[in-house]
Amino acid sequence: MAEVVLSRVRRDFGAVTAVHDLNLAIAEGEFVSLLGPSGCGKTTTLRMLAGLEFPTGGEIRIGGRVVNDVPPAKRDIAMVFQSYALYPHLSVADNIAYPLKKRGVPRAERRPKVERTAELLQLTPLLDRKPRQLSGGQQQRVALGRALVRDPKVFLLDEPLSNLDAKLRIHMRAELVELHQRLGRTMVYVTHDQLEAMTMSDRIAIIDQGRLQQFAPPQEVYHAPANRFVAGFIGTPGMNLIEGTLSQEGGAWCFTAPGLRIAVGQLTDDAQAGPATLGLRPEDVTVGAGPVSGIVRVVEQSGHENIIIVEIAGNERLTLRIPASILPRTGDTVALAPDATHAHVFAAGEAGQRLNTATARPRPQTL
Amino acid sequence: MTTVPQTHLERRYAALGLLLIAPTVLVFCVVIVYPLISAVYLSLFSIFTPTLQGEWVGLSNYQALLSTGEFWTSLGNNVIWTVGTLVLQIVFGVAMALVLHENLWFRALARSLILFPYFVSTVVAVLVWKWLFNDLYGILNHLMIVAGLIEFPLDHLGSMPNAMISVIIVGAWKYFPFVVIAVLARLQTIPEQLYEAARIDGAGPFARFWDITLPQLREVLVVIVLLRAIWDFKEFDLIFLLTGGGPIIGTQTLPLLVYKEAFALNRMGMAAAYAVVMMALMLAFMLIYIRQTRRRES
Amino acid sequence: MRFVRRIFFNLAAWAVVLAVAFPLFWMIVTSVKPQFELFRRPPTFLPDTFTLEHYARLLIDTAFLVYFKNSVILATTTTVIVVAIATLGAYSLVRFRYRGRENLAFLVLFTYLLPSVVLLLPLYLMLVRVGLSNTIASLVVAYTTFALPYALWLLRSFMAGIPEDLESAALVDGASRLGAFWDVILPQLLPGIISTALFTFILSWNEYLYALVLVNSDSARPLTTGVVNMLVSAFNIEWSLLMAASVMMSVPLIVVFAFLQSYLTRGFGAGAVKG
Structure with a gap:
């Protein structure tokens, strides 16, 4: 023992x-x-x-x-x-x-x-x-x-x-x-x-x-991640954390920030309408088509993938991980589609707790 | 940081720590703390040294001390000696350290030769210098006459101000190696890149010394000055052996005065009073040095 | 041009170094000159006649060997006692936590700076009272007053330089605190102990004031006061004899310099400069 x-x-x-x-x-x-x-x-x-x-x-x-x-x-x-x-x-x-x-x-x-x-x-x-x-x-x-x-x-x-x-x-x-x-x-x-x-x-x-x-x-x-600290600490590049507002529309939770509006699915009972933080992993946003538009500011190529930094409305900058096959140029305007099922919601503030009920992705299956 | 011991283990460790320090504390109490306190106590008595009989006189020793000219003269001598020898030690010591830091031929040998006076016994140093200073057969007078500096042999130790100058010079000779080693150790830690950068910026040797070496040495020099000032101020052996405080009381510093009171004039209580006052005077420097060290350690 | 400057620098520097070393050179030269040659004008820089007669006389006709023996006993005893106590004390001060530890460390520093003349009188009274005056033991006690704070301060700095992880590793590996001290710390501290012991020995070997006051008989007199006594008691000062005595008195020092100089430099770094 x-x-x-x-x-x-x-x-x-x-x-x-x-x-x-x-x-x-x-x-x-x-x-x-x-x-x-x-x-x-x-x-x-x-x-x-x-x-x-x-x-x-x-x-x-x-x-x-x-x-x-x-x-x-x-x-x-x-x-x-x-x-x-x-x-x-x-x-x-x-x-x-x-x-x-x-x-x-x-x-x-x-x-x-x-x-x-x-x-x-x-x-x-x-x-x-x-x-x-x-x-x-x-x-x-x-x-x-x-x-x-x-x-x-x-x-x-x-x-x-x-x-x-x-x-x-x-x-x-x-x-x-x-x-x-x-x-x-x-x-x-x-x-x-x-x-x-x-x-x-x-x-x-x-x-x-x-x-x-x-x-x-x-x-x-x-x-x-259990809270905002863990969300920001784990993962490279780090999770994009966006300040915005949480609201309830017809029983469904919705997160809004300038130029961004996402239905975030089921939240816990602790969730309240008002300020909140949205977390998006760099790989959980697809580039090409979508409701959000932004300007490419930085492009880093690492061979098997590209990391880009895109500026959206409200001077918010998102770091995104995209396939090596997609190679935008600095200054390009691109359309983005955040994956709502993988969006993390945290209560407002530096120590905000996780509000999602479910794990964003299923546990890996054993082979 | 001291936290209040909590666990049994922590308390046991603390107890072991106390056990290990116990011999030190015991010895300290017996040979340092107790004598220190009794020195103050003694100074309140009038004691005849040969019989060690005495009577309580309160603060009158201190009263007498402050009103005698000899105390003030000795204090003056003490300051002159300390400042004089300290300045020579620092100037000569820093210069020598800079020289030894360069790529000198047989540097290790040169370093040993420079270091030796510091470790040699004061008794040896004084005997040698007395022989050098000898008015009839001393090599110093001979060399000075040959060089045309003087016409007749000088009395280096028996007249003023020669005696004070001689004492200061011998003190500087004996103790400057301390400055050399301390500064040399610090010089070796100055990163070479600083000098390279300065050279690229077009600084000459003098500018490099002034703008890089000296600022880097500042901290260690403060420490050295404090430490040497304290040690020089309390120096007894060198002056006592060289001149005995003479001529008359021309080179008599406070430590010599203490000795004279206690063992020549047989006034032990009075001597204790002198010693206590001397320590009080040094206390300021000692506290500054301790504060400096405390700061550097935290 | 560069080369010429280098030569000039070296010559100038060596001239200064030799000037500093001259008194010591002169001491040796004088000690091997016959008495009559001392008074020759102009003086001879190297002895015309080389003689060891002064050394022979020093060893045979004077009490020099007694003083020498006393000094060896005195300095060795002081060093052994002081280094033993200080090693344990330094270990405690650096690696244990208890109330008053910091203040104790600075009391040590304070006493390290304390002038001897303050302690001299009470120590004299104390040693007379317990009947130790005029013995080597009285000097060992007196020398502890400056040697112990000095050794503690030096060893404390050496001890602080030993990584704490080493001791932690030994504890995890199954050692007790004292076991870790013996197995791991002591071997690491050894150069520091040697360095401290050398300094303590030299300090005790060279001490004069306490010896002057506390010992008044030839049987217990160490070299410092003994040799000075030879100077005072002689009707006619025999410089050659005194210089021979000075050389002989410096022999232990010369040995240390020849073989163990790195330890001295290390001690300097630890004690004086780092504080």
């Missing part, structure tokens, strides 16, 4: 609250990302899980046991640090062996375990080197090895890929996913990179300013 449960966990630094009453239940064997902008409290949360930081309030449970008063050594966790934190004076082999040594594993048993781990991570030829003689990618593997060697209940990973170059990062991403599948252990992964979170996680916990914004699988986070 290695589920991780945070109940009303809070962390104050003097007058500043880094984490506000966080509730999070991570299931056994799940890969969960804590995602948010820097300084949002995600690393503090992870460090509280590790026992390196102390909650000011609330309760942390690992595998059913309350661990608030348990030192890191006795939590049966392993952690990979952003800086790797390899012991500079120890060889790679000794680095990997250190957790075993500290848990009283006899020397004779340590060696084969270290060798097996090294083999798994292709570190065997490097075992006698010192960390400073390794490349960034190799150091990263040693850090992983040190976490893996002991088979802990929970893995905590603090932005482990952020110091690698882009190509290696993609490679290691895939390797981590594979590793997770093979080990089946609970993993908590802190990142500010949404692509990492989206591609690797079973569920993503999006945190902003110390508060949990949404905790859901990647598809849901993308297609049914």
Whole structure:
């Protein structure tokens, strides 16, 4: 049993609250990302899980046991640090062996375990080197090895890929996913990179300013963002957020903004007529024919698709993702058709909650 | 940031932290805090050093001190010595650092030679300089006569203002390496691009020094000046060994006056009063320095 | 043109460097000249007659070796005690959270700047009262007053330079706080400890004022006051002998300079400049 449960966990630094009453239940064997902008409290949360930081309030449970008063050594966790934190004076082999040594594993048993781990991570030829003689990618593997060697209940990973170059990062991403599948252990992964979170996680916990914004699988986070923050944070290019007015006409909800009028389908009981925000993903607007007209301001070609910025009435600018086959020129006037079934509606204001009842797109079917 | 410990674990860590600092605190209390307080207490007594017998005299030591000319003369000497030697140390130290920052032949050797006076014992430094200053056989007088600077041998330590000048020069020689090393360390962190950019903008060597080097050094120079001012002000060994405060009290600074009161004139209470006043005078500089450090750390 | 300027710069710079180093050169030269050569006019820049007689006399006829031994004991004891206490203290100040920690750190800085003459008189009274006066132990106690704040401040800065993640990693890997200190922090701190120990040793080796006041017998006198005593007590000042004593007194320093200079420069950076 290695589920991780945070109940009303809070962390104050003097007058500043880094984490506000966080509730999070991570299931056994799940890969969960804590995602948010820097300084949002995600690393503090992870460090509280590790026992390196102390909650000011609330309760942390690992595998059913309350661990608030348990030192890191006795939590049966392993952690990979952003800086790797390899012991500079120890060889790679000794680095990997250190957790075993500290848990009283006899020397004779340590060696084969270290060798097996090294083999798994292709570190065997490097075992006698010192960390400073390794490349960034190799150091990263040693850090992983040190976490893996002991088979802990929970893995905590603090932005482990952020110091690698882009190509290696993609490679290691895939390797981590594979590793997770093979080990089946609970993993908590802190990142500010949404692509990492989206591609690797079973569920993503999006945190902003110390508060949990949404905790859901990647598809849901993308297609049914819980509020305006999540909507704007997830997706590149970001969702177009348009301020306007919500009104009810003959039982159907309708969103209006200058030059734009959309029937938005079913909304929750919280929906009220008045100011609101409309969210449109760049791919949810078709270009060519439609009721909205705009002038193309910027065209970016990336080969398999084009990204264009179109200015519509009221100086509103929409970023759109269109097929590579359609290539308008800057200054062209184009007609746009927003896909009403994929329009997101949020209550007014920066923290506006999602008002749509349904997920905009059906969950992917299993093959 | 100190938060009130909450978890049992946090309290246990805090307790361990206190345990580790305990020897320090204990030693501090016994050999620093307690003596510091008793120094103030002592200054309220009249104590005869050989017997250590004394009686309460209240603030009269302070009254006497402020009304004696010797205190003011010593304070004046102290300021002259501090300012004089500090200015030489800074000017010469910065210049030397700039030179050593350049691509000098055998730079490492030059650096060692420059550094050495700082680490050599004051006793050694003073003995060597006394020999250099020797009025009959000293090499300094000989060289000055050969160079035509003087006609007759000078009495470097036995007359005024020569004695003060000599003390200031020896002080500068002994302590300027501190400035050199500190400035040199800072110079090495100035990004080369700044100079390249300035060169592209057409700045000459002097303009580059004035517009780039000096502003970059400003902060470290403030620290150095404060620190050296504090240390020079309280200097005892160098002056005491070189001139003993003489001729008469021509180079007698406050630390020497404290020593003289306590162990030559046997007035321990009075000496304590001098020491307390001296510390009060330094307190301003010490607090400025501490505030500076606090600011840089946060 | 550039080349000429470079030569000129180097010559000028080296002239200044040599001028700064001249007193030390002169100390060595004087120490190997026979007595009569000192008074020759004009003086000889390199000795005409090379002699080690002053060194021999220093070691055989004077109490120099006793002073030397005292200084070694004194400086070593002070260094060991101070560095041990300060290492633990610095670890606590940098890596633990408790009430009053910050204020304590600045009390350390304050005492680091405190003039010795203020503490001198009460310490003298205290040490006389507990019957430690005229012993090396009394000097160890007195030297702690400047060496401990100094070592603490230096080590605190070295300690702050060790990434906190290293300790965190050790904790997660199964170590206790003290275990992490021993396994991970101490090996990283070692260069800083060496540097601090060297500075503390040199500081104690060179100290004069406390030695002057607290010790008044040859059996406990360290080199600084011992050598000065030789100057004062001699009817006729023997400069060669004094210079030989000065050279001998600087031997530990020369050893440090020759082999461990990088540690000294590091200590400078940590303690003085960064604050």
